[in-house]
Amino acid sequence: MASIKLSVERLTEGLYIKLPLQWTDHPFLLNHFKIKDHQQIRLIKNLGVKFVYLIPEKSDTKPLDPDTPVDALTEDESHFLDRQAEKLWKEKQGRITRLKNYKLKLQRCEKNFNRSMGQLRSIVGKIKSRPVTAIQEAEGLVEDMVDALLESDSIALHLMNDSKESEDIYFHSLNVAILSMMLAKSCGKSAREIKTIALGALFHDMGKLKIPSAILRKTTPLTEPEQNYLKLHTKYSLDLANLAESFPEAAKPILSQHHELLDGSGYPSQLKGDEIDNNAQLVAIVNAYDTLCHPQDPNKARIPYSALSYLFKNKKEQYNSDYLALFIRLMGVYPPGSVVQLSNQQLGLVISVNSESLLFPNVLLYDPSVPSNEAPIIDLEESGLRIEQAIPPHKLPENVHTYLNPRIRMSFYFDADD
Missing domain, CATH: 1.10.3210.10 (Hypothetical protein af1432)
Structure with missing residues (x-):
């Protein structure tokens, strides 16, 4: 299936994406999957990648517009995200x-x-x-x-x-x-x-x-x-x-x-x-x-x-x-x-x-x-x-x-x- 290079800033729930990483370099079970929540988006951004590959045929929605404002993380949200990432890494x-x-x-x-x-x-x-x-x-x-x-x-x-x-x-x-x-x-x-x-x-x-x-x-x-x-x-x-x-x-x-x-x-x-x-x-x-x-x-x-x-x-x-x-x-x-x-x-x-x-x-x-x-x-x-x-x-x-x-x-x- 055809894929499109997509900035991580345009990610949203329902997109089917493929990570530009080896399986051992990220905490997710698979290299490609459908994004189910904002937590996964934050985890992807924390991997340090600037883009992912979007597979439109498998997606339920369209990417965010390029000029969509990005909400800043609160300190509590950041700590929670770190704990979730650590948990996923242990599982991985x-x-x-x-x-x-x-x-x-x-x-x-x-x-x-x-x-x-x-x-x-x-x-x-x-x-x-x-x-x-x-x-x-x-x-x-x-x-x-x-x-x-x-x-x-x-x-x-x-x-x-x-x-x-x-x-x-x-x-x-x-x-x-x-x-x-x-x-x-x-x-x-x-x-x-x-x-x-x-x-x-x-x-x-x-x-x-x-x-x-x-x-x-x-x-x-x-x-x-x-x-x-x-x-x-x-x-x-x-x-x-x-x-x-x-x-x-x-x-x-x-x-x-x-x-x-x-x-x-x-x-x-x-x-x-x-x-x-x-x-x-x-x-x-x-x-x-x-x-x-x-x-x-x-x-x-x-x-x-x-x-x-x-x-x-x-x-x-x-x-x-x-x-x-x-x-x-x-x-x-x-x-x-x-x-x-x-x-x-x-x-x-x-x-x-x-x-x-x-x-x-x-x-x-x-x-x-x-x-x-x-x-x-x-x-x-x-x-x-x-x-x-x-x-x-x-x-x-x-x-x-x-x-x-x-x-x-x-x-x-x-x-x-x-």
């Missing part, structure tokens, strides 16, 4: 500290994610030649993740870095395992059940290692023979698990039944309702969600918000309704990876959802006055802002898209609060 410093701590948490989460991904690559590399070792390592990986998940009451789900195209199976498998574990925890399942679900989710698509890449990578509709070949991956996954006697029997139905649907329209056995293993029903929802976000044809990929809405509106008869409702609560209305427009019209990227505040995720803001690697991350509940709508990344202006860097592939990992 608190936000900056929390932002630094939050970014440290993200770094820790990213480190754990990369370690888990490395372990999964090692497991997959051994699954055919050394299945017993692979299963043992997978059980160790699952044990560590579940223990971390259960140690804390407050769990945040974070958006991770992009994946490499050639490693789709790893990222999909870890995604489904992570989200299935979190869903199982929210259902109140025991540690033993969560570990069974996590192991089954981790191996649910390993049979695709035996499917030709030409079929897996094909972006045009599959022929019927190709579809039938692809559907064999459930059998192949089970075959791989059966190579190791130690693979838990309770996890095997997840491998063979995660494409079965309650109405009998799934595969490979067209099972219906309670004929489908309960844990397989749980993993099926998570698998469907991640597949909607990352289909074989990238042009058909849905944004997280759209994927959840699609499952809820169109697939309720095919999936366990209790698990689906809990999954939507777990992910939040706007899951990590969603590009959103806020109530102040600012754009941002949802990067984490806290299970304690589902409607108020943490959002990385688009602010061209701040380097992208220093972009503020705000807690919506604290900010008083709300999300108005989700925006498909391809509709973003190029400069906004580059800044926010919405992921082509969304990968998730959790972080337990200390």
Whole structure:
């Protein structure tokens, strides 16, 4: 939007302005906002700036005339203003500290994610030649993740870095395992059940290692023979698990039944309702969600918000309704990876959802006055802002898209609060 350079002497309530300062150089929550009272005007003038940028399209009124007389501050008003400025600065410093701590948490989460991904690559590399070792390592990986998940009451789900195209199976498998574990925890399942679900989710698509890449990578509709070949991956996954006697029997139905649907329209056995293993029903929802976000044809990929809405509106008869409702609560209305427009019209990227505040995720803001690697991350509940709508990344202006860097592939990992 076009902006106009405006003298601070012409400020009045209702103007939408942008400060010519870095986010850390003023006490306000955001670099641009609508002026709500005369106190904010006094605070802006006390920053020592001679002008601000006016955004007429977002303003409710017009600037004061240049010759409008300025009221002098009384001594009491000046002291009050100083106290308010000091209060705002303390709040701002608190936000900056929390932002630094939050970014440290993200770094820790990213480190754990990369370690888990490395372990999964090692497991997959051994699954055919050394299945017993692979299963043992997978059980160790699952044990560590579940223990971390259960140690804390407050769990945040974070958006991770992009994946490499050639490693789709790893990222999909870890995604489904992570989200299935979190869903199982929210259902109140025991540690033993969560570990069974996590192991089954981790191996649910390993049979695709035996499917030709030409079929897996094909972006045009599959022929019927190709579809039938692809559907064999459930059998192949089970075959791989059966190579190791130690693979838990309770996890095997997840491998063979995660494409079965309650109405009998799934595969490979067209099972219906309670004929489908309960844990397989749980993993099926998570698998469907991640597949909607990352289909074989990238042009058909849905944004997280759209994927959840699609499952809820169109697939309720095919999936366990209790698990689906809990999954939507777990992910939040706007899951990590969603590009959103806020109530102040600012754009941002949802990067984490806290299970304690589902409607108020943490959002990385688009602010061209701040380097992208220093972009503020705000807690919506604290900010008083709300999300108005989700925006498909391809509709973003190029400069906004580059800044926010919405992921082509969304990968998730959790972080337990200390």
